[in-house]
Amino acid sequence: MDVTIAEAGEFGLISRIVSRLGSGENTLIGPGDDAAMVRASDGRVVASTDVLVEGRHFRRDWCGPRDVGHRAAGANLADIAAMGAVPTALLVALCVPAGLDIDWAEGLADGLSAEAGLVGATVVGGDTSSSPTLTVAVTALGDLRGLEPVRRGGAHPGDVVALCGRIGYAAAGLTVLSRGFRTPKLLVEAYRRPVIPYTAGPQAARLGATAMIDVSDGLLQDLGHIATASRVGIDVRRDAFDLPDQMRDAANALGVDPYLWLLAGGEDHPLAATFPPGVALPPEWRVIGAVQDGDGVTVDGKPWTGPLGWDHFR
Structure with a gap:
């Protein structure tokens, strides 16, 4: 028998x-008290929040x-990794319609916990409220473990621009779904559950990003x-990107330029970083461009006239 959240009550x-939530080595006090306590061996805590x-x-x-749980956790854990830190914990605020089946909330918790578990993090607390609009707000915490944070403002002319992780897959999957299709599965699943290179963040910090x-x-x-914060220009090369057959086929079938997915699509959460010239990058980091004097971002040395990306208020 299905049970709604109203029938189960807040508690x-x-x-x-x-x-449904586990506990990790960094969790000293988990859910059940007024606040959680998380180990921060570095003495500094990296924090980020995001809302779905x-x-x-x-x-x-x-x-x-x-899927929503994986997406909500991943969006925040990726921000922690992008600072060069290791994620340690998540706090989740859940606002739900009272008539929603409680099974849905349990599935969300499973997804949050599973994605956090990929990096050894756990959900340590949060809050719930009734709301006509289903909303999931997540705060992530991380530990730098002795590394300096990698910020957006340190790029210099002559640096290389490199990318780690998939790009364009989730945007292609979103287009496929919005047109009423459910295949190719590779693209649809990439939208539902992005595959995020969390360990690449601390790796990039150690490499001198x-x-x-x-x-x-x-x-x-x-x-x-990055260009704005660093007061530099960045040029991206189109030929640096692989175009998977399924993405190419979907683009042809839907009448879409696949480079719009690659260059302006979001939600895959790869990490983009700049490195000093001469740094030996591991194979998972693909050089896609260069930092130069100037400002803004160009593609193959020319201004990009298409969309740049997602803006919530545009």
Whole structure:
């Protein structure tokens, strides 16, 4: 028998969610008290927050509850990694319609916990409220473990621009879903559950990255944040990107330029970083451009006239 959140009540909901959450080595006090306590061996805590709103960031007919949990956790964990830190904990605020099946909230908790578990982090607390709009707000915490944070403002002319992780897959999957299709599965699943290179953040910090960012809203737009913060120009090469057959086929079938997905699509959460020239990069880091004098972002040395990425208010 299905049970709604209204029937379970607030504390019934909390009890069922907490029962699905594990505990990690960094969690000293988990859910159940007024606040959690998380180990920060470095003495510094990196923090980030993000919010997912139904109808704006996800649709329940496109994503199951576990998918939404993975997406909500991943968006925050990627920001921690982009600072060069190791994620340690998540705090989750959940606002839900009272008539929602409690199974959906449990699935969300499973997805949050599973994604956090990929990096050894755990959900350590949060809050719940009734709301006509389903909303998931997540705060992530991280530990630098002795490294200096990699910010957006350290790029210098002559640095190389490199990318670690998939790009364009989630945007292609979103287009496929928005056109009423459910295949190719590779692209649709990339939208539902991005595959994020969390360990690449601390790796880049150890390699001497001068600037870094989580690509969540579009590569050109997010590289623009580095360019602005560093007061430099960045040029991206189109030929640096692989175009998978399934993406090429989907683009042809849907009448879309696939480079719009690669250069302006978001939600894959790869990490983009700049490195001093001569740094020996591991194979998972692909050089895609260069830092130069000037400002803004160009493609193959020319201004980009297409969309740059996602803007919530545009």
